[in-house]
Amino acid sequence: MKRIVVIGGGASGLCAALSAKEAGADVILLEHNDKLGKKLAATGNGRCNLGNAVLTADCYRGGNPQFVSDVFAECSPEQVRSWLTDRGLYLKEKRGYFYPYSEQAASVITFFASRLADKGVNVIVSAEVLKLKKEKKGFSVTYKNLVSDKVVNVACDRVIVATGGMAGQNLGAGPFGYETAKSFGHVISPLFPALVQMVARDKNLKTLSGVRAEAAVTLTTVLDGREEQHKEAGEVLFTDYGISGIAVMQLSRYAGDAIRQKGEAALSIDFLPDFSRDALTDNISKRILSDFEMPVEDCLSTILPKKLLYVIFLRAGVRADAKNEKLTAKDIRNIVKEMKGFTLPIIQTKDFPMAQVTAGGISVFGIHAATLESKLQKGLYFTGELLDVDGTCGGYNLQFAFATGILAGTAAATK
Ligand SMILES: Cc1cc2nc3c(=O)[nH]c(=O)nc-3n(C[C@H](O)[C@H](O)[C@H](O)COP(=O)(O)OP(=O)(O)OC[C@H]3O[C@@H](n4cnc5c(N)ncnc54)[C@H](O)[C@@H]3O)c2cc1C
Structure with a gap:
């Protein structure tokens, strides 16, 4: 059985952890906040606009528009919504905008947290990942337990980096994902705030x-x-x-x-x-x-x-x-x-604290769209807002984060 570490318990990391576990992997999810999905809980003014019925070329911006089409060719917005509803997340559509039926973002966190627990994903919060290193076989992930200050090393076969972008105040944003990608040779397109x-x-x-x-x-x-x-x-x-x-x-x-x-x-x-x-x-x-x-x-x-x-x-x-x-x-x-x-x-x-999303990011020319695996390092995956893709208002960023998380989790566990 493959051991997969997912770094970041936000929109894409939650989907990645759940889909990897469902596909048969042993999954550890590390989140440096003291709870999962803090940013997700703040989305859509607390209502979580998580998708949209309309998908046109101008819904997403970034260095390579084809990449978004290629991702959605593998996991379309409709498939994302079915994936969520099949697992028990009730959705509601209002003029093409999708929300949890409760219209409460907090309920989406509860949904993911209970699903992960039910499936047996090892969720560790207050765990700040400090380092990701390629070993001869697999990877080692070093994190600090922010409660005990203890530094822990985890060995694993595959790693999904889902640490999000720089946008949003006090919601967990940080540069870890970009720095890690860079250390593996990835190009980072200049970062700047969008939807701001x-x-x-x-x-x-x-x-x-x-x-x-x-x-x-x-x-x-x-x-x-x-x-x-x-x-x-x-x-x-x-x-x-x-x-x-x-x-x-x-x-x-x-x-x-x-x-x-x-x-x-x-x-x-x-x-x-x-x-x-x-x-x-x-x-x-x-x-x-x-x-x-x-x-x-x-x-x-x-x-x-x-x-x-x-x-x-x-x-x-x-x-x-x-x-x-x-x-x-x-x-x-x-x-x-x-x-x-x-x-x-x-x-x-x-600036970033006021922004809803990060423009720029890991150049998608270095990432396989169908699996989100790095083209430079086998076994390493990047998802969500970290990538050089930013969506417009209307649920597009969560829709993309969910799709990339589902694809990466499934691929990391099975391919
Ligand atoms: C106020 C606000 C409202 C928004 N509203 C909407 C909306 O209604 N619809 C929409 O589609 N999009 C919305 N967005 C954008 C959307 O929330 C993001 O694009 C999406 O959450 C990105 O998903 P992600 O998985 O890439 O990153 P995130 O959801 O940001 O998750 C990344 C996770 O990684 C954790 N992390 C970071 N570094 C480390 C580390 N070193 N160690 C451990 N954990 C780490 C973070 O704490 C975080 O939990 C909004 C954003 C903001 C700020």
Whole structure:
């Protein structure tokens, strides 16, 4: 019987440990937190959005998009969900987003913990892995028991490194997996935070802080004279340092990537994507003409939040309390320009503690997609967020972590 050590008791490590055990291996799972799945418990605002019915090429980013297709060709999102439900995890779909039926991430941890115990996986928490070494036969894994301070060596045939990325505050993230991969000759693509808030330059951020809107957002990046645009639609939320919200988080990896390479990034926000510029100009002109005596901010207050209108008027050079009859056609054009193209230069993104996922990571050119085994070291596997793959919001990162964990666990036990 093969002995397999799984390092990391997060999304991919839990699947890897369970599938390896079910495939007949003797499995030890080492987790340095005092409980399993601490990050998993924080996902989806505590509800754990663990998959998505939609899968298109732009759901994942990274150095080799083909790798993700190859992984899902072996274990598709539907197979991941069947794997979970077959083992007793009830799922619920809401507009294509999958959650545990309880909508409680904690219940997913309970599910895994009881399954692992039931199958006889040796789970050791408060066990910080310090070193992984190739021996003549197999590997040795050295960990420190964080309760007793005792250092322990474990000999094994195969190792699955599932230590996750750098994202998330106090949830167990650390560099162990990247350093280990590097020590075995793997290339690490530069790491940077993704699915994260952006820090903007604008003197009115304090006024805007707290404003939420549904918008169409375009990110323009310029790097080495080359301009790129990425578009998203969804909620934006202003903060005192910049901007957040799903649409912004989705675009953040492109902004972060450009800025870390000394390029530039700026957002253009269309707060009224349902109207063309002409239709909006026409609409506002008519409203203003029909409400002759009203201050312009009152007249437009049902279109957008007042604080946002105030800043839009400032930018357009129009006084918010100006009576409508004072506005010229040019004033209205300027207001419409700001409503449909509110620009926000981005200085940086927030750092890893605030991010939901790590962009960059172990180059997937060095990993077999079907098994997650290293192409450089037989018997060594890498899963989940450690790899140079980052998913968009919507359950894509957990879906990928689960699929890679299932594949690695099964392959390590059987191949
Ligand atoms: C706040 C937040 C919300 C999120 N929400 C969602 C969501 O709703 N849907 C979604 O798809 N994705 C979400 N994600 C992303 C998702 O959680 C991760 O991409 C996913 O958990 C990665 O799985 P993993 O197995 O690679 O790593 P992890 O789940 O991070 O697991 C790695 C484990 O390894 C342990 N570890 C690290 N180093 C060592 C060591 N040296 N020794 C022993 N153990 C170690 C860690 O403590 C951790 O338990 C969210 C992330 C965050 C931070």
